[in-house]
Amino acid sequence: MTETSRTFHWGWLAVALAGVLLPALAMLRVDTMTLAAQSGPILAAGLMGTGMIAAAVAARFWMGVALALTTGVGFIALAQRLGMAPLVHPLSTTLALLVASISFAARGTLFTRAHPRHGWIIAVLVVCGEAATLLTAAWLPDWLLVLLPAQWASAAIATAIVGSGTRAALAVLMALAGTAATTLLVARLLPRKWPYALMFTAWLALSAYVARS
Secondary structure, X not given: OOHHHXXXXXXXXXXXXXXXXXXHHHHHHOOHHHHHHHHHHHHHHHHHHHHHHHHHHHOOHHHXXXXXXXXXXXXXXXXXXXXXOOOOOHHHHHHHHHHHHHHHHHHHHHHXXXXXXXXXXXXXXXXXXXXXXXXXXXXXXXXXXXXXXXXXXXXXXXXXXXXOOOHHHHHHHHHHHHHHHHHHHHHHHOXXXXXXXXXXXXXXXXXXXXXXX
């Protein structure tokens, strides 16, 4: 087996673990009465693990989007089998899943464009870090949470499932969409270095927008 093949297999193993197995185990451990309320961070972690890492491993943006969406739909089906009530806002939930999937896959695409051989490893490290913040969000300060796209995705999904639909999650959805667009632009402009300043500026501006909303 060549080094490229080993890297490919390790990358897809990371997708399965971070995007499917670990979030599924977390969902199975949640009490049925609080399953809907806890669905946001679990689904966000699953979308992030599959979308970001898969896009980096395959070097295909739309593959990351497709796998993330499939994972999201699968987790919602699992949650309903475990006792979660039917979705009150199915269209809003679908929109939240789609926008989050695009945003995460865009970041995976950027990682693999910037570092073709090791982009998926960067994606794994980012997923682990942001998943840890989702697990500890209750103990983290608000100023930190508004900086994290994973938290934006968690809030958008949770609002769609248990809240009042798309309108209530408009700020985080727009932030995720803006981050996705900027990230894809930066990936296209590589190997130029100045686009990173554009991405950093957009990220701070969108974080400020979320904080004020």
